[in-house]
Amino acid sequence: MIEVKGVEKSFDDVGGRRQVLFGIDATFYDGKTNLIIGQSGSGKTVLVKNIVGLFKPDVGQILYDGRDITTMDGKQLKELRKEIGMLFQGSALFDSETVMGNVMFPLMMFSSMSVDEQRERAQFCIDRVNLSGSEDKYPSELSGGMQKRAAIARAIALNPKYLFCDEPNSGLDPKTSIVIDDLLSDITHEFGITTIINTHDMNSVMGIGENILFVNKGHVGWIGTKDEIYNQDNDDLNNFVYATDLFRDVRRYRLKHGYQKG
Amino acid sequence: MILNRSLDSFGNYCTFMWRSIGIPEKWRVFFRRYMDEIAKLGIDSIPLILIVSLFIGSLCTILIKLNINNPLLPRYTVGLTTREIILLEFSSSILCLILSGKIGSNIASEIGTMRVTEQIDALDIMGINSANFLVMPKVLGMITIMPFLVTICMATSLFGGYLICVLTSIVDPSTYIYGIQTMFIEWYVWFALIKSLFFAFIISSISSYYGYTVQGGSIEVGKASTNAVVMSNIMILVVDVILTKLMLQ
Numbered sequence: 135m136i137e138v139k140g141v142e143k144s145f146d147d148v149g150g151r152r153q154v155l156f157g158i159d160a161t162f163y164d165g166k167t168n169l170i171i172g173q174s175g176s177g178k179t180v181l182v183k184n185i186v187g188l189f190k191p192d193v194g195q196i197l198y199d200g201r202d203i204t205t206m207d208g209k210q211l212k213e214l215r216k217e218i219g220m221l222f223q224g225s226a227l228f229d230s231e232t233v234m235g236n237v238m239f240p241l242m243m244f245s246s247m248s249v250d251e252q253r254e255r256a257q258f259c260i261d262r263v264n265l266s267g268s269e270d271k272y273p274s275e276l277s278g279g280m281q282k283r284a285a286i287a288r289a290i291a292l293n294p295k296y297l298f299c300d301e302p303n304s305g306l307d308p309k310t311s312i313v314i315d316d317l318l319s320d321i322t323h324e325f326g327i328t329t330i331i332n333t334h335d336m337n338s339v340m341g342i343g344e345n346i347l348f349v350n351k352g353h354v355g356w357i358g359t360k361d362e363i364y365n366q367d368n369d370d371l372n373n374f375v376y377a378t379d380l381f382r383d384v385r386r387y388r389l390k391h392g393y394q395k396g
Numbered sequence: 397m398i399l400n401r402s403l404d405s406f407g408n409y410c411t412f413m414w415r416s417i418g419i420p421e422k423w424r425v426f427f428r429r430y431m432d433e434i435a436k437l438g439i440d441s442i443p444l445i446l447i448v449s450l451f452i453g454s455l456c457t458i459l460i461k462l463n464i465n466n467p468l469l470p471r472y473t474v475g476l477t478t479r480e481i482i483l484l485e486f487s488s489s490i491l492c493l494i495l496s497g498k499i500g501s502n503i504a505s506e507i508g509t510m511r512v513t514e515q516i517d518a519l520d521i522m523g524i525n526s527a528n529f530l531v532m533p534k535v536l537g538m539i540t541i542m543p544f545l546v547t548i549c550m551a552t553s554l555f556g557g558y559l560i561c562v563l564t565s566i567v568d569p570s571t572y573i574y575g576i577q578t579m580f581i582e583w584y585v586w587f588a589l590i591k592s593l594f595f596a597f598i599i600s601s602i603s604s605y606y607g608y609t610v611q612g613g614s615i616e617v618g619k620a621s622t623n624a625v626v627m628s629n630i631m632i633l634v635v636d637v638i639l640t641k642l643m644l645q
Contacts, residue, residue, distance in 0.1 A: 186521060215523030226514040240522055243421055298521075 475575020
């Protein structure tokens with residue numbers, strides 16, 4: 135479980151400091167797909183970067199199962215990072231390595247496994263994301279969806295306790311997006327990972343959002359589940375979620391027919 | 397303003413290099429990357445070095461012959477002067493200026509692209525010291541291979557001079573050979589090799605710094621690549637003057 139308590143963050147800007155996060159409080163649970171949603175520029179990426187320790191918050195605490203990342207020294211942070219997997223928006227696969235090389239990389243750096251064991255574990259992860267047969271391909275030879283799956287395989291190679299995904303569906307077609315969403319959801323439940331997904335893809339929100347944090351202009355706008363999102367009356371959230379005709383129609387239909395679940 | 401910015405950049409460069417120095421996470425991985433860098437940055441540059449050196453050696457010989465027509469000067473002066481130019485300046489400084497274009501832009505664009513495609517963030521998230529992981533093998537690889545490249549350059553340039561003598565008879569080849577052996581000072585070879593170590597460090601570290609600190613997209617990567625080459629060239633010339641003053645006077 136990851137707890138965010140009163141996190142504030144500001145940056146130097148032309149004409150002074152610009153505050154991006156204002157006292158964010160949130161909890162992200164084990165074995166659940168936790169989604170951070172919000173408009174572009176709302177501060178969700180800054181929040182994620184604070185949580186993973188790429189930024190240090192000005193104020194507040196970020197607790198990984200009770201361990202505060204904001205007060206950790208370099209060695210403690212390094213140890214914690216071995217428990218973290220991250221899926222970047224652009225996949226961030228190493229161009230010079232094959233899929234197998236990419237997935238083996240964290241094992242090579244941090245595990246005491248023999249090369250054969252590393253290969254075996256990497257193969258398991260590659261098979262798990264349905265990428266068998268692409269082990270010897272380089273990232274440039276893969277489609278966007280395959281790159282994302284290879285990045286997921288690399289992220290779970292070390293059996294992380296915490297998995298962060300930054301816009302996992304960006305640049306993917308709707309069908310591939312669903313495949314990636316389902317894969318992330320399955321992996322989360324299968325391995326009991328605390329998964330945090332930063333997204334503004336509403337299909338993901340409605341599909342796998344078990345715990346949703348809506349960030350609005352740097353504040354916590356709303357917290358709930360995908361089932362609650364249809365029935366809430368938060369104007370900012372509604373403007374964000376039901377920005378398209380399709381989702382407005384879906385909501386109208388569900389409310390009209392009294393759907394509360396599913 | 398410019399002074400402030402320069403000092404700021406220098407401070408950032410020093411901090412970056414301080415981060416880069418350290419014991420590698422895994423020696424096996426480090427050694428593999430180190431060997432890769434030697435091959436990629438050094439061995440792959442040999443064809444360019446051979447071509448450039450061959451022609452520069454030939455040109456030196458032709459131009460010296462054209463400009464030394466005084467009958468009081470011995471005929472072997474052409475070989476002797478060609479050798480001195482090649483040993484003292486061309487094989488180290490000029491070669492490194494040329495290599496900074498090839499290797500410097502390669503390093504800056506490679507690391508810069510890794511930065512903008514979040515590959516460096518991925519290393520950091522994994523708990524790897526990305527500066528150390530990326531830069532150390534390049535710097536040590538360059539320092540290791542550069543003296544060999546300089547030695548190849550020396551031999552090829554002198555051979556280029558000999559070849560032009562054979563092909564055009566502007567100087568008798570045996571006189572040229574006598575010239576390059578006459579009044580030979582071994583220290584000049586060591587001088588060139590020592591200088592090349594400094595230049596190897598300058599090219600690899602400055603280019604890495606510019607690549608690592610890229611912010612933005614492909615345009616910024618291009619700018620960083622250009623800046624890396626320009627700054628490396630300037631620093632090579634500055635250090636060349638300092639080392640020549642310190643080591644030859």
